[in-house]
Amino acid sequence: MNMPTLPASTAVTIGSIPLGDVLAWTAIGAFVAAMVLEWRDFVDPARYLAAGAWVVFGLFWLTMVPHYYLEVKSPIQTLLTLAALPLSVYAGYLLVQGRESLLVLSNAVAFMGLFYLPAETIPVVRTWLIETTAAQTHFGMELFGYSPGIVEGSNGYMSKFGFDPNETVTGRTTYIIMSCTGIGSMAIFGGLIAAVDAPLKRKVTPFVLSIGVIWFLNLVRNVFIGLASPWGWFQQDVFVYFVTEFMGAPADRTSYLVAHNFIAQSLSIVALLGITYLVVRLLPEVLEPLEEVLYILTGTEYDLADALGADVQGETDAAARTARSETGDD
Template identity: 75%
Template sequence: MPALPATTAASTGVVDPVATGPATLLALTAGSVPLADSLAWIAIGAFVVAMVLKWRGAVGPARYLAAGAWVVFGLFWLTMVPHYYLEVKSPIETLLALAALPLCAYTSYLLVRGRESLLLLSNAVAFMGLIYLPVETVPVVRTWLIETTASQTHFGMELLGHSPGLTEGNNGYVSKFAFDPDETVTGRTTYIITACTGIGSMAIFGGLIAAVKAPLKRKTVAFALAIGVIWFLNLVRNVFIGLASPWGWFQQDVLVSVVTEFMGAPADRTSYIVAHNFIAQSLSIVALLGITYLVVRILPEVLEPLEEVLYILTGTEYDLADALGKAERPADSSAATASDAASDTGRSAAPDVTDPDIDPESASGSEPNDD
């Protein structure tokens, strides 16, 4: 949830966003469109075209176009570093954004060198973007998603005995939890933004599931499971941050000292930063690993793009299916499907083949619940 400007803090209390989204990036713009958004659309557009070229059999052009898309994608994440470091104050997101450019550049290099199997991972990123970007950039969709998430989060608070009501947040949506600043410990409250909706995590799994070749029934079951678990855990997260911030659950002296001296944040923002940036984000990584395991049990085909991620990170080939005791494909996967999947990865026995809720509105009153 994002922070309200200082001019409104006196009457409404300090507000923090529950999630951070890439929609706004300081003052960098390309025309009237934020630079980050422009780079994201260019990268995803190139990934989609590369996917179409691959489907039409133009593997060479697809590899080179996807290679260029990866470089642009890395630049997108680089532009997000100031936002995550200066505004969100999230060490985890800052480090991931910094690491993205060299990793994306290496992926581009591998594609140029002929590693066709990376086209499957590129397809997954294309689908991820097609799921996420419309939500981020189409106002009516964004409004519905944010306000629905805020309403559901408020219901969760009511189950725990808190009913602050909802009012308009600094982002213009009815997504701010209207705690009375005179009755809470910190005088702060939070509001929901796009990243608080869980759409980012949903896009990741949706992209992976959409990109692989497998029977539609299993893909549908895996998608429903992933989305359902993400939705539930995201609401739990929002409720946790939304209550921890105003009621000062983490206002202990040692934590206040860390936040004020090492992060330069106001003392009354400590509970929000600890709940959101440290506890929630760390547990989100654990949750994503758990969801991945559940999805793999239903749809082991998603191991293929994950193996490519591990190769990029380590330079070593992995057989995750064998490691997880799933060396054989499910019975409903035909030999043709297995053959097609092998073709998609571009792997060959030939020895000479070379083989990722706070609006950047300043912290003076309310913060978004960040992912």
């Protein structure tokens, strides 16, 4: 889950501020306020405020549909953003109906926003993330014998790989944007880890591990896409036909779209599931908000500790015993 600012070409604005930014900040602000109310034991007001935050959060994702459909041309991300509104409204409904356990997931979203939105909206942080990621990706390309150099991209950052269009297969190149930095996925795991009730010392290892693995895999992804696009690794006729006929994209974008929208995004889902499993093994409390996600999706209660096997169940029990011993509760 990333939370990018809607590009100017499709963004609706309030004054000079994109509507997506307004909705995102409003939702995260409401989630944070609900979290504070819960900490102060005002549970019922926290539920109602979090319910409203979920609805606004869903509206934010709805504003992203034109971007993912018209510009990114990503079927996966378009479907996810379309599904976000009804799922978010349902989460709000469950909170209003008294499902207090959803407050943990709401708190996780609050922390995710606190991780992500400053990076997205503070210019100096945004510039550093994008240009550092571009430099690291270029270093990765050099390991494979390519050294195109970095030039200014259309987004105004030194993040475009300067392949000579007369020497490459497609004549195209790529540039790094905010969603290429991996900060969205990092925010997801950071938010989940921060939100659960566990001692800080047990949160450090899964946090560092998840951030490190995401950083490395994201770098591999950027190098793969950055080379596949100019050098036409997927310019075969069957892919060109699909991209031009069903996605309405130019033929020379085929390698980029196949590498980015289908291969990389599909493998990213697999990678995130693997990282989730590693985090759960180290911090079983993360299962609680994940169970809430499954309940929203299916309407069925799940015991993920039991489903994942005795090892995780044992770690969950051990974590509970550790928490009781640290609070004097036995």
